[in-house]
Amino acid sequence: MRAMVFGLLLVVALLTAGRAALAQSPETFEIGLSTDSISITSDFAGERLVIFGSLDNADQKILRQGGYDIIVVLEGPRRPAVVREKDRVLGLWINRGSESFETAPSSYALASTRALRDISGSGILEQLGIGIDNLRLGFNRVPGTASPNRDQYAAALRRLRGEEGLYRETTAAVQFVSPSLFRAELALPAALPVGQHLARAFLFRRGEFLRERSEPLWVRKAGFENWIFEFSKDNGFVYGILAVALAIFTGWFGRLAFKRD
Incomplete structure (x- = not known):
């Protein structure tokens, strides 16, 4: 019995010492963005964002052996999302089921030095929420409303946003340009959502896993579209009346212009 207790205490001591050594690891790193804001205009067709950084106090032997890995992620604002399953019945498409997500990233772009499976174990990646398959999607917690097939709906959400270019992963896209400097280039889609995005970098x-750094990125509408957006928020009632009046005028003018005698 004493030997068992001593063995357990030894295991706990080793784990504690390992965590302490990891916490005191000498490696540090910092990141920066090529821009801290992106303006969305009527002709916006996407953007390329460069994330660069420096690795300090690295073990030169491990560095020469390629033992350090960087994963860079740009995560869009988290917003509610609904996924609906449609089926064709008697020639009509109807909803057969749905699942609500409380907090789903509106966009997600990832770049890494190597394939994720070659960087670290699936358990660590899942714990850190790294990778499209490991994204934390908050399900609807109202009792009795969650679908028993919610994992399938989560997979459908990832697939649909991947097809739209909102969710994407790129391997071998983070490169060390010198023994201590690295850079990554992320291709951002034309449908980039507005709001505060968060650029995160993970050092392995x-x-x-050693450390994480993060920097905010703001995506804002600009020009005439931004004026309309702000006006609609501040003057909802007036905006609604103007929208209805514009629709009526457009219909009347179109009928007048294409009227046949």
């Missing part, structure tokens, strides 16, 4: 050493 031989499969072990």
Whole structure:
């Protein structure tokens, strides 16, 4: 019995010492963005964002052996989302089921030095929420409303946003341009959502997670579209009346212009 207790205490001590050594790891790194804001205009067709950084106090032997890995992520604002399953019945498409997500990233772009499975174990990646398959999607917690097939709906959400270019992963896209400097280039879609995005970088050493750094990125509408957007928020009632009046005028003018005698 004493030997068992001593063994358990030894295991706990080793785990504690390992965590302490990892917390005191000398490696540090910082990141920066090529821009801290992106303006969305009527002719916006996407953007390329460069994320760069420096690795300090790295072990030169591990560095020469390629033992350090960087994963860079740009995550869009988290917003509610609904996924509906449609089926064709008697020539009509009807809803057969749905699932609500409380907090789903509106966009997600990832770049890494290597394939994720080669950087670290699936358990660590899942714990950190790294990768499209490991995204944390908050399900509707109202009792009795969650679908028993919610994992399938989550997979459908990832697939649909992947087809829209909102969710994407790129391997071998983070490169060390010098022994201590690295850079990554993310291709952002034309449908980039407005709001505060968060750029995050994760440092790994031989499969072990060391540190994380983050920087905000703002995406804003600009020009005439932004004026309309702000006006609709501040003057909802007037905006509604003007929209109805414009629709009536457009219909009347179109009928007048294309009237046949």
